[in-house]
Amino acid sequence: MVSEPMNIRMVDTLGQYSAIQEEVDTAVQAVIRSGMYINGPVVNRFAEQLGAYLDDTHVIPCANGTDALQIALMALDLKPGDEVIVPSFTFVATVEVLALLQLKPVFVEVDMLTFNLDPTHLSKALSPKTKAILPVHLYGHVAEMAPILQFAEAHGLYVIEDAAQAIGGSYRFPDGRTMKAGTMGTIGCTSFYPSKNLGAYGDGGAIFTRDAALADRLKTICQHGSHQRYLHEIVGVNSRLDAIQAAILEIKLRRLDQYNEARRSAARQYTELLSDIEGLICPSEASYAHHVFHQYTLRLTAGRETRDKVKAFMDEAGIPSMIYYPIPCHLQEAYRHYGYQMGDLPGTEQLTAEVISLPMHSELTREQIIYISSHLKKALS
């Protein structure tokens, strides 16, 4: 028997929409009728609700996650040439904003199981110029924050969390306290890009902080460095969240935990089906982490050639997969001037040759997961 094509998507924003269509359409219509498209009550309300969800953190909405990172760095007293410790195994935006502000990325290795900044490498990266650490909660798994925060405290460094992939995820401290991704450092950043765990139907982002004065400064930077119209105290940018996007995000925020649970369930099913295959390492969840599986990312330990062959086999079968990320930031052409070479971060370089991300979203069915897993097994046999 020939089975039906499954129409499997890497990300299923439309499937998610169909379950909330009426509510979303009504909210979008209401914004259009209100005539208030930029800032205004809906944006403020969403910011408050997200702040409450993040255990009473100040939330400053902005235009996208890259802006969030840039504005976060602009708000701190950093000078050109200051160093920021950052993983190389991340989306380029994390590093791009450092370059734009003439800050120097100092790349560190990630843990080979969690894909996140390895705190045991921090002391090697420290110099008199170090001013901040920028951990990325990659794929929805929080970085090991307690030792990172401890190190930052001991050396007077800021911590800026890139939580673009981890909204709703959390970290459990050794004393049992739990905190949400993006709320532990000096500033946290996230993205509402459509494929993110809390995705808008366009661009969007937000900045988090527990410090009221810093929140005010971040907000000021977002609006051209101005508190009061046509008075500009500091150099800012124009970075705003649309009211239409805020209205959509407000609806999705109410379901964020449920969406993340669906991702966790899909991940559990993948792992059950794939865990005892030789040469394949399933993503794990550290004891301190509540993983929200922005991505379900496997390692194929035979390396790049096998990984690329497996991807081609899956493509052939109509199963999407992605390589996040095929080239680490320290080896990208744009960042060559920082002087890194192949071999400088062997763990990171190994991961870029081994990783493959499978379809992951809140609408995956058991049938699809079985189908994807069985094809992956075939591809490896």
Ligand SMILES: *Cc1c(COP(=O)(O)O)cnc(C)c1O
């Ligand atoms: C998506 C993403 C960003 C950038 O967000 P945009 O909204 O696309 O600008 C930054 N860092 C990481 C880790 C991301 O995944």
